[in-house]
Amino acid sequence: MTARSSSETTRVIPEATVARLPVYLRALTALAEGGIRTCSSEDLATAAGVNSAKLRKDLSYLGSYGTRGVGYDVDYLRYQIAREIGVTQDWPVVIVGIGNLGHALANYSGFRSRGFRVVALLDADAERTGEMVAGVAVRHFDDLETIAREHAVAIGVIATPAAAAQDVADRMVAAGVTSILNFAPAVISVPEGVDVRKVDLSIELQILAYHEQRKAHGQARGEVDGVDGVDGVDGVAVDGVEVATVGGDS
Amino acid sequence: MTARSSSETTRVIPEATVARLPVYLRALTALAEGGIRTCSSEDLATAAGVNSAKLRKDLSYLGSYGTRGVGYDVDYLRYQIAREIGVTQDWPVVIVGIGNLGHALANYSGFRSRGFRVVALLDADAERTGEMVAGVAVRHFDDLETIAREHAVAIGVIATPAAAAQDVADRMVAAGVTSILNFAPAVISVPEGVDVRKVDLSIELQILAYHEQRKAHGQARGEVDGVDGVDGVDGVAVDGVEVATVGGDS
DNA sequence: TAGATTGTTAATCGATTAACAATC
């Protein structure tokens, strides 16, 4: 019963559980960094922000990695979850659209430390080709296919304006990419077998606004007029990758 | 039966529906910009990337804004949804943490056009005070309370490193903020009544990696240079009061 | 053994979907 082999059986993990595994992984890493070797489901649940019943139920889909009466070995469980997710090895990723958001993503150190390696930054604007971002030279979007095949890229990130998103997705798919993380505020359609996940900043804020409105109920809210948009930066820099982009930002 | 008044009754809209309303709103805006005045649930569902049964069920929680045999008036439905969400007026927002991500968020034009107005950019680094970002001067984090009260800010965005997130959240809450959008890869806890939504880039990629790994099944994946990373972590955490996820998938 | 905690069961709750009567 090697960890790798026999666990390959009819494991069908619910989507809701899959979405939480990375949360548990992060919580376990935090515990490990705090010097904690063992934890109970209650401890881990607290660190992950869920209730312990849900946590145990989730973990039960992976197997029995705990010890009754004792709890879980932090490092062991961490490895098992990382293996289940598939981040015990790095995944090469390309980012298309080196605008403000693309810049931020390229500089985000969390990718590197969590199982991903940005192998290229692409932008459709030829003017940007060669520009260094996070230590990587931006390349032209037309190089997507070459780069994707060369590095066997399966995951692509779209950080272009909405208008370019579908075209970028199409070309990613043509280049062999089968998982897409879309930051552009647009619905993109892809062939069967290709996964798309979407992150939309405005939508998140709108969901908060909905609840906020209901809290405010009848009472009037302040309507001052403040500054408007601004721009931020942050994040760590990545490194050793190639860059190239397309599009602008989101 | 004024639009505003009587619809204030015992409307209890399921969370899953609330999370899709902004998607419908965006799709309607796109249709309107395309010169389309009327659409069927099928048309709108396609534009929004959902199936029409779900769309009609969702809309039914808001009221009866369509016409049997005809469809929906695009502008009318758009207004009704915007009103339901609460974005017929702008919400003042503060962004804390002006690093790469904060910069990108500050420059994001989508906020402005979708019901939000960034009234302040704050950073704990005094060196950044006064720096212009997206046409706005960065101010010190200590000014949070003053600014939040002055502009009646109810929504705050955290774009700091994980280590600072909880402190920022605490101070936001103390300043009267009751809705937080957290980009820091950390679980934050807040008092009852405060909503937190979380966007975690690494978690989204990890969810894609999980599915990608299963697609690859037994077949070997390009291992240009297999790094070993066994350290993934991170996730979408919820907490405190409400939680929410991001992204959808196909 | 006694205490602690997992892994699982079963009940509950919420979301999705197909089908269709209502009605334009």
Added chain:
DNA sequence: TAGATTGTTAATCGATTAACAATC
């Protein structure tokens, strides 16, 4: 009227939760 499409019902499906037997 005939055709089209909404709004709603009811069935199904999936996720959450509490409780507890298994077992360290």
